Amino acid sequence: MLGYIGRRILATIPVMAVVGLFVFSLLYFAPGDPAAIIAGDQATPDDVARIRASLGLDRPFLVRFGEWSWQILHGDLGTSIFTNLPVTTMIGQRVQPTVSLMLVTLVLAIVVAVPLGVVAAWKAGSLIDRLVMGLAVLGFSVPVFVVGYVLAYVFALELGWLPVQGYTPIEQGLWPWFSNLILPAVTLGLVYIALIARVTRATMLDVLSQDYVRTARAKGLGQGPVLFIHALKNAAVPIVTVIGIGIALLIGGAVVTETVFAIPGLGRLTVDAILRRDYPVIQGVVLLFSFVYVLVNLAIDLFYTLLDPRIRY
């Protein structure tokens, strides 16, 4: 087990190296010259060349990639071209809103989607089942920004129950923090809920036809223990897997959601950095997201052993 964890952690190194190379070359080959943007409209070609040289942008690809990687291994993600602040500092300032949004969304999605999927499978073919599955299709097909604007319009502008946009740090109180996150979390979570509910239903349908579920019923257990202990525990591995894969959905969705709800998080930082071609920031954020994704999926692989005694590494 410990050996397995060690091997898995070592295996993240080449993955991250490939991600790094990809991120670096993508922006290297992307059109648009940061030097020209910094210099502004009035600049002469000489000015642009000077700025480019001062940023080190005139040197060969491999030299720049090597230098960049070396810095990153030392915990230095570089300095923003625009703010001249270290990228780590900029990310640090933006981490809390994004982490808050993702955690709230994650909890909301699991709490809503898993019971919905279980009930849909239990009542397969019924009105409830069709309603849940209809909702799932809707969740998949309506774009995040549409959901966001509709929710903000109804619950914030018309009804006035929740703030329209913005973010309140958790230090300023739990409710102000949470109330600001409800609408974004629902917006971001809808696709995720749809995904988890569908997988839960499909897996549960299969599990509910197994002999051991009949055994559980024959013991005199009520519907609740049969569904949520005997059946759900057997369905847990695919559900947890899709929750892990869905983190990618959350990362992508956070960028749009943070823009819609004006949350000063990493998603906004990414969008702003892309618009300004602030290479070090883009690279830093993408690397961070990839790293988190790899770690989450490693954690999930290890979590399997707790869910299913037959899985041993």
Add this chain to the structure above:
Amino acid sequence: MSGVPLLSIENLQVHFRTPDGANRAVDGVSFAIQAGETLAIVGESGCGKSVTAMSILRLLPEPPASIAGAIRFEGENLLDLPINAMRKIRGNDISVIFQEPMTSLNPVLTVGRQIGETLRLHQGLSRREAEARAVEMLTLVGIPEPVRRVREYPHQLSGGMRQRVMIAIALACSPKLLIADEPTTALDVTIQAQILDLMRDLKRRVGAAIMLITHDLGVVAEVADRVVVMYAGRKVEEAPVRDLFRAPRHPYTRGLMGAVPKLGAVEHGATERLAEIPGMVPSLKQRIEGCVFAGRCPDVTDLCRTYAPALEPKAPAHLAACHYAPKDALAA
């Protein structure tokens, strides 16, 4: 054998709704089990024996199944009970051993948890008491190192051991009736014998009545007191086990017995073909005119094809549904 029987099934009808009409899986079956008795229900696949058993505990999903008739347990019709009252009977007064030990245990829960579950549910034991009882139950069913095994998962046990665990689960609450649905079919022969011995031994100790569902006449001869033979959703013969083997009255029962290989049946070095019952079980989707066995019976006549024979006593305590079954003078 007097007074109210432990379980009495009266004119049980189990129909399954299918896209092309109702499937009459069980069609008017009646029998009774006395306390402490072992009743075998015999028949080939699809004759409705397992469906009968599952309908006693109301484990069939309704719909598509619909159950009519009466299933009286200690005088109370189980079909009228609300689901909560039914749950108090399941695993407590009536428990089941299923055919497939490999798939009937939950793979992600420990053996101890699965045995202790019924004890906690029906007898209100604490987690610790239930585990202690689970260890006792494992000892009772002959599993070595019960203290270690109780914390293991089903995949760590062999098929025979898993069936022992199933028996431990079924007997944990000392049920009055144990339904054993082909308990030995999935096991190899030496393990089969061990499991049968175990069941007989436990029956003596616990005093439960057993309803044994099987297609294996060897098993029937070994453990049963009385036998019900089912064919195409009907009961075609019922008799005490010795009478049935000595003088089977229904041609289907005789056919079943002919299909059992016997030691020493090979004479003069030539292998004799095992007798079989020709043909197939009729479709249960149409009403059957005449005798259900008419299509496969070697002695069929026009009478059989037109009129269904009634189940009538052919000898004391011996019922059969055949126009031509020999009838003893003593029969009522």
